[in-house]
Structures are given as structure tokens and as C-alpha cells.
Amino acid sequence: MTPAGRLQAAIELLGAIETDRRPADAVANEFLRTRRFIGGGDRRDIGETVWGVLRARRRLGWWIARVGAEPTPRLMVMALMVLGGITVHRAASEFGGSRFAPPPLDDDERRVLEQLDKHTLDHPNMSDGVRLEMPDFVVPLLRARFGERLEAESEALMQQAPLDLRVNLLKTTREEATGLLAKAKLKAEPTKISPWGLRLASRQSVTSSAPFRDGLVEIQDEGSQLVALLADAQPGMRVADYCAGAGGKTLALAMTMQNKGHIVACDVSPARLDGAIKRLRRAGVHNAERHLLEPGDKWTKRQAGKFDVVLVDAPCTGTGTWRRNPDARLRLTEIDLAELTVKQAAILDEAQRLVKPGGALIYATCSMLRAENEDQIAGFLSRHPTFHIVPVGETFPTYLRGDYLCLSPAHDGTDGFFACRLERARAMKLLANIEIEHDRP
Numbered sequence: 001m002t003p004a005g006r007l008q009a010a011i012e013l014l015g016a017i018e019t020d021r022r023p024a025d026a027v028a029n030e031f032l033r034t035r036r037f038i039g040g041g042d043r044r045d046i047g048e049t050v051w052g053v054l055r056a057r058r059r060l061g062w063w064i065a066r067v068g069a070e071p072t073p074r075l076m077v078m079a080l081m082v083l084g085g086i087t088v089h090r091a092a093s094e095f096g097g098s099r100f101a102p103p104p105l106d107d108d109e110r111r112v113l114e115q116l117d118k119h120t121l122d123h124p125n126m127s128d129g130v131r132l133e134m135p136d137f138v139v140p141l142l143r144a145r146f147g148e149r150l151e152a153e154s155e156a157l158m159q160q161a162p163l164d165l166r167v168n169l170l171k172t173t174r175e176e177a178t179g180l181l182a183k184a185k186l187k188a189e190p191t192k193i194s195p196w197g198l199r200l201a202s203r204q205s206v207t208s209s210a211p212f213r214d215g216l217v218e219i220q221d222e223g224s225q226l227v228a229l230l231a232d233a234q235p236g237m238r239v240a241d242y243c244a245g246a247g248g249k250t251l252a253l254a255m256t257m258q259n260k261g262h263i264v265a266c267d268v269s270p271a272r273l274d275g276a277i278k279r280l281r282r283a284g285v286h287n288a289e290r291h292l293l294e295p296g297d298k299w300t301k302r303q304a305g306k307f308d309v310v311l312v313d314a315p316c317t318g319t320g321t322w323r324r325n326p327d328a329r330l331r332l333t334e335i336d337l338a339e340l341t342v343k344q345a346a347i348l349d350e351a352q353r354l355v356k357p358g359g360a361l362i363y364a365t366c367s368m369l370r371a372e373n374e375d376q377i378a379g380f381l382s383r384h385p386t387f388h389i390v391p392v393g394e395t396f397p398t399y400l401r402g403d404y405l406c407l408s409p410a411h412d413g414t415d416g417f418f419a420c421r422l423e424r425a426r427a428m429k430l431l432a433n434i435e436i437e438h439d440r441p
Contacts, residue, residue, distance in 0.1 A: 001042045004101030007077065007094055009038065010049035011102060014073035017050070017327060024054060024327035040205060053080055054326040055158050058130045059121045067115045074102065078113055083121045088113045133158055133326075137334050138319065141369050149410065153368075156409035161323035163200040164191060164414075166220040169255050170284050174198065177216050184209040192413065193397060194225040196255070215282040220248055223320070223407045223414030227313065227364045228252035229395060230405055230419050235260035237308040242266050242351045244290075247276030249313055254285040263288040264303075300353055307354045309362065314344045316365035316372050320416020323409060341371050348380050352387070358426035361387065364419040368408060373418040377404075380422075390421040 001009070013031050020027045028050065032038055038046070053060065053076050060079050064071045074095075081091045091113060095102045105113070122131060129136035132154040143150050165188065167177045174190060178198060181188045186204055191197030198217065200206070211217050233239045233253045241250045244265035253263055265288055267273050273290045280288055291299060317337055322329050348363060355361050363380070365372050381387060392401045400407075405419040 001038065002100060003045075004094060004096060004098060006042055006045045007049065008100060008102045009035070009042075010046045010053075011073045011077055013046065013050050014053060014076065017054075018073065023325060024050075025325065044203070049077060049080075051160070051326060053077060054330070055133065056080060056121055057326070057330055058133050059123075059126065062123070062126055062130045063116055063119070063121075064112065067112050069108065069112045075109060075112060078105075078109060079116055082113050082116045083119055085120075088117050134322075134329050135332050137337075138329075138332070138369070141371070142319070145368060145370060146408075152410040153408055157322045158326075159323060159409075160203065161221070161321075161409075161415065162413070163203050163206065164220060164222045164225075165198045165200070165206065165217040166194070166225050166252060167196050167198060168216055168218060168251070168283050169196065170259060171214070172211075172216045177211055180211045180216065181209065184211060186211075191222045191225075193400070194222045194229065196252075197222045197225050213282070215284055218248070218251055218279070218283065220252070221415045223366075223412070223417035224248065225252060226396070226405060226407065226414070227311075227362070227417060227419045228256065230364075230392065230421055231256075231309055231311050231360070231362045232395075232421075233257050233261075233263075233309050237261045238306060239263045239309045240266060240303075240307045240311070240351070240354050242310055242312045242354075243314055243347065244276065245269070245272045245313070247273075247279050247288075249311060250276065250288055251279060251283050251285060253309075253311070254280075254283070254288055257287065259285065259287050261287055264291050265289070266291045266293050268293045300350055304353045305356045307356060307359060309360045310351050310354045311362045311364070312347060312351045313364045314347055314372075316340055316344070316367040317369060318366055319368045320366040320408070320418075323415065337369065337371060341376065344372060344376050345379060348376070349383065352380075352384055352424075355424050357386075357424050359424055360390070361422040361424070362419060363422065364417065366415055366417055368416040368418070373406075373420075374404065377420050377422070386425050387422045388425065390423050392421070 013028060016031055017024045017027050032043055060076045061071045064075055064079055069075060078091055082088060092105050095105050128139045146153050167174045178188055186209060187201045188198040191199050206212050228249050233256050235258045239253055241253060244250050244267045247265055250263055250265040265276060270292055273292060317332055317340060318325060318328050352361055389403050391403050392405050407414045407417040409416060
């Protein structure tokens with residue numbers, strides 16, 4: 001594709017994202033899948049333009065509104081170019097109207113670009129929400145968490161996320177995987193915290209490489225790997241991955257269990273669970289089964305008190321993943337947060353039934369909001385006094401130890417994650433059993 005053709009494709013994809021309620025990556029995958037003439041290099045260039053707009057969406061909208069225009073996909077791409085330092089003349093030349101190129105600028109578009117010329121993305125009159133590229137209601141919530149670090153964290157959230165891999169110890173070692181990736185021209189370095197992690201120097205195509213196809217590595221953020229490390233699932237245990245999705249953490253749990261014992265990957269979505277089948281086979285996992293959680297399902301009742309470890313990677317606002325999903329920050333509302341906290345509490349109340357006396361309940365989110373994390377744990381403990389918090393242990397660096405595992409992009413170089421390990425009292429076996437019985441319908 002020509003540069004002008006890639007620019008037109010980016011504009012079309014932005015338009016599709018704006019009119020589709022699905023996440024941007026799902027829309028982009030479908031968009032590119034139906035246009036097989038777009039090659040790998042072209043896809044990267046198109047993605048950089050589209051995600052560049054999404055990461056700066058509130059500031060671009062502020063500037064365009066300031067000059068009295070509407071934020072169309074075309075105009076946002078133009079504004080990103082000019083506010084990023086490209087001259088109006090050069091930006092206009094990209095819209096030449098030749099075959100496959102975007103149509104030429106009209107008079108109104110040229111007027112807008114001329115008014116934006118010699119400015120940058122940031123402006124002192126922007127509100128904190130616009131300047132930090134997040135919903136206005138989230139600003140005080142994250143400021144309460146990060147204080148003076150909020151500026152650095154918000155800046156990190158606007159950057160492109162690294163590409164992390166988890167080495168599958170069922171099939172290889174981190175050293176061997178690093179060498180095999182190098183042979184595939186993929187340069188990777190060990191992650192700083194996860195003992196299984198590798199970080200690529202730049203965004204590269206991993207899924208077509210032999211190490212990925214052979215199940216030696218899996219794409220997984222370092223923070224997500226640390227949640228599995230906190231779960232500490234051992235060989236021979238019975239483990240439930242209660243919100244398993246497509247099985248990313250199920251794979252990591254099976255690895256720490258050395259394929260010994262039994263894992264049940266649960267989810268409410270048949271499509272997500274079906275997506276786990278290929279991943280489990282590729283990784284060589286054979287101690288896991290899937291279970292679809294449906295309304296009226298009696299499975300949790302029948303399995304009460306039978307699991308050593310239950311992992312609840314709860315649905316959440318995803319504020320910690322905004323580097324990867326910048327469109328998510330544009331969709332998040334206060335109503336979403338309120339509804340999610342109710343759902344999280346209900347999931348915890350249901351999942352805790354599965355934990356046997358002395359067993360562990362791991363609660364995790366990819367959110368950095370207290371309402372979904374510390375407040376959720378406090379509420380759970382008030383409802384279930386047989387559980388107590390187990391502080392993060394010596395497996396983790398000193399600065400991460402405490403009651404909770406709290407990670408953020410600027411501070412830790414990972415996605416934003418929260419995790420807490422809770423254990424049901426072993427010495428209170430009778431009381432624990434009473435609680436399980438009491439919770440049953």
C-alpha cells in the first residue's frame with residue numbers, strides 16, 4: 001500500500017470504531033481480516049495512526065471544538081499530524097485525492113489546520129480530564145491513589161504498551177525460549193519481576209513464529225503473570241479459575257502445577273471458553289477442563305468447599321490496561337463503575353463457596369480504582385469473617401510486599417493490576433463449613 005492508501009485505511013478504521021460498540025481491537029481485527037490485501041507492515045502503520053488518535057482523543061477533540069469544528073475521523077487524523085509538528089502544507093499533501101488516497105482538504109478543513117498550526121497537543125486551558133486523557137470522574141479517584149505520581153502514571157498510560165511473553169515451563173526454559181526467539185529474529189529480554197516473563201524490544205509479530213506456534217511462549221503482560229505467581233497453585237491441587245475467559249491465567253496455573261492436579265476453567269461466555277481450547281492444546285495442558293456458568297447452574301453448590309485455590313480475575317473497568325485499550329477510557333462512565341462493583345461483590349460471594357478450609361481465594365482486577373480493589377476486599381471480609389488476608393510474600397521484590405499486590409505502568413512497567421490473596425481459616429473448619437452451608441440457596 002502507498003502511504004496515502006494507509007492513511008485512508010486508518011481514517012476508515014477510525015470511522016468504524018466510532019460507530020461500533022465493540023472494543024477497538026475487535027473492530028480492527030475484523031476490519032483487517034476482510035481486507036487481506038493489507039500486509040503486515042501496512043497494518044502496523046495503520047495501527048499506529050489509529051491508536052495514536054485514540055490515545056490523544058480528548059485533547060484532539062478539545063482543539064477541534066476550540067476552532068469551531070466537528071471531530072470527524074479525517075479531521076482528527078489531520079489534527080494529530082499538525083499538532084504533532086507536521087506542517088499544514090505537508091499534511092495537506094497527504095490528502096491528494098489520487099487513487100486510494102483520502103480526498104483533498106476542503107476549505108473548512110484547511111481553515112482548521114491553519115488555526116492549529118504551531119500549536120502542540122497540550123494547552124494550559126485544558127481541564128485535568130482532557131489533559132490526562134481520562135474521564136473527568138476518574139481523575140479524583142486516581143489522584144487519591146497516586147497523589148503526585150498521577151502525572152507520571154497518566155503519561156505512562158498514554159504510551160504504547162510493551163509486548164510481554166510468558167515462557168511455558170511445561171515445554172521449555174526461559175533461556176532456551178530466548179534463544180529460539182532470537183533465531184526467529186525476535187529479540188527478548190527477561191522481565192524484571194516475573195520469573196517466567198520475556199519482554200520484546202518492540203512490537204513485533206510473535207504469533208507467526210515457531211516458538212509461539214509450538215506453545216513455548218504465550219502472550220501475557222508481566223502483571224498478569226504475577227497474579228498467577230501470587231496464586232501459588234502447586235502440583236496435585238484442585239484449582240478453579242472462576243472468570244477464566246479464554247484461559248490466559250489457566251495456562252499459567254497449569255504450568256505452576258506441572259500439569260498435575262485438576263483445574264476447572266469457568267466462565268459465563270461460551271465463546272470465550274471455546275477460545276481456550278486451541279490455547280490449551282498448543283501449550284500441552286492436559287489437567288484442565290472447562291465449565292460454562294449458566295443461570296440456575298448447580299455446579300458451584302455441588303463443588304462447595306472442594307478447591308485448594310480459587311482465582312477470581314473479576315470483570316472490571318480495565319483502567320490498568322488503557323495503554324492497550326485507549327478506546328476504553330472514552331467509553332467508561334460512573335454507571336459502569338457502579339454496576340461493576342456490584343457484580344464483583346456477587347462473584348466473590350459465589351466463588352468463595354468453592355474454597356475449602358485452609359484454601360486460598362485470589363481476587364484480581366486490571367483496575368487501579370480503589371472501589372474495585374481495596375474497598376471490594378474490605379466489604380468481602382465484613383461478609384465472610386472466616387477469611388483473612390495473606391500479605392504478599394518473599395517471592396516478590398520488597399517494594400511490592402504488603403497486604404496487596406498493586407502494580408502500575410509508570411511505577412512497575414506493567415499494566416495496572418491489583419491482586420489479593422485471601423485464605424479461609426483452617427482452625428475454624430466447622431465455622432467455614434457452616435458458612436458454606438449458609439450461603440447455599
